Amino acid sequence: MLVKKFPLRKRTRSILTGSLAVAVTVVAAACSSGGSGGSGGGTTTLKIITWVNPPAVQAINKIDAEFEKANPNIKVKLQTAANVNGPYETLLQQSVNSGTADIVTSNFPLLPLPKQLTTSNTTPIQLYVTKGAFAPLNGQSFLSDYTTAAQQAETYQGKTYGLVSGAYQEGVFYNKQIFAKYHLTPPTTFAQFLALSQTLKSHGVQPIYTALGGVGPIYLQFIYYEAMTDLWYPKAPGGNLATALMNGTAKWTDPAFIQGMTEEKQIAQYLEPNYTGAPWQTMAGGDFAAGKYAMELDGSWDLSSLHSANPKLQLGYFPLPFSSKAADNQAYAQNDLTYYVLNSSPNKTAAMKWLSFFSSPSIYAQYVNITGISSSQNSGTFTGFASQVMGSWFGKGVLQDVLYPALSPSNGYYDQAANWADLQLSVIQGKMTAAQAAATYEKDWKTS
Secondary structure (H helix, E strand, C coil), X not given: CCCCCCCCCCCCCCCCXXXXXXXXHHHHXXXXXXCCCCCCCCCXXXXXXXXXXHHHHXXXXXXXXXXXXXXXXXXXXXXXXXXXXXXXXXXXXXXXXXXXXXXXXXXXXXXXXXXXXXXXXXXXXXXXXXXXXXXXXXXXXXXXXXXXXXXXXXXXXXXXXXXXXXXXXEEEEEEHHHHHHCCCCCCCCHHHHHHHHHHHHHCCCEEEECCCECCHHHHHHHHHHHHHHHHHHHHCHHHCHHHHHHHCCCCCCCHHHHHHHHHHHHHHCCECCCCCCCEXXXXXXXXXXXXXXXXXXXXXXXXXXXXXXXXXXXXXXXXXXXXXXXXXXXXXXXXXXXXXXXXXXXXXXXXXXXXXXXXXXXXXXXXXXXXXXXXXXXXXXXXXXXXXXXXXXXXXXXXXXXXXXXXXXXXXXXXXXXXXXXXXXXXXCXXXXXXXXXXXXXXXXXXX
């Protein structure tokens, strides 16, 4: 299970305009309190929207077909947008504002919330929840199937609004055949990781693959989230770094954060030379799947696509280690693909019936095995490719909602989600020091 001690493609967050905030308020005020669900004589069309994450879309389509077979008077229409970073954000906003969907999805965290909520310091999902755009799930029998942590992650003022379908881990996926050839084993400390990478490089093997082309430095998340997890999170006040940053008891100038960025620069020397230009789509196949690189920095959502690209590829996993203390080097994980029922939906009963069907043990296990996501339910047996690759790490990690704060549109430039990773790239490329970057984050930060 993913431990609360401590979230296809991500991760930027859009800025809501004042007009959108007003629109959400209007939609919430005009909510339907009931809704059809196929109990009458006609056919109900249930509309779900999500982004193109191929394994998730495959799983949802399969579930929809089985749901329709079990409920012949309900037809499910799945609409997708090409990428979660832009096109899906637009589709989500349009659907919430116009009430033209029944179930919507998101991969952005609800928590932690700012101390004082305003339309200018909340993210889209935070605004939708706090303005009443989504129907609470309390009282639905399927909610008890999910862990307390999964429920708490989507709870606001005592009501749970989102159904967290699971979490993905990030880290290092490695080619077992290449490791065996050079007698290498997964490292557990930062020094071991650098030594391993140097050994590979000395044999003419490119150690690490990642790709920023088309998404920008946001995909350095596979490095900087791990640095925060291993070096800073273990020292966080109250065991919650995200909240500590939100309330000001932790500062971006913390030595652990500076150390992390300094070590990121050391790791970057082992990335492929064109990592800033390589298309991000190649991470789900391409040269790594073909065996041309020893390791790939990625998320477990890509494991299904990697397996499809090369079924003979023997993969292993370990968290990218930044600490000299092995026990502090944990996996970073993020709740992903959370389902919400629009309060304005005319088909609430059908939507809740779909979520209940999705949550049934056999259907949910099918979803986990196809997508490679780690379970957010209390029990279950999972045998998918991801669980095989991740091994003992499957379902374990420090969750984003206790690691990384929800960045507010009212923060300074570099503490807004679209720009935060720019400083990480500047440090890695030697354009500024880690201390300078930390001071800039702190200068731009707001705690309310």
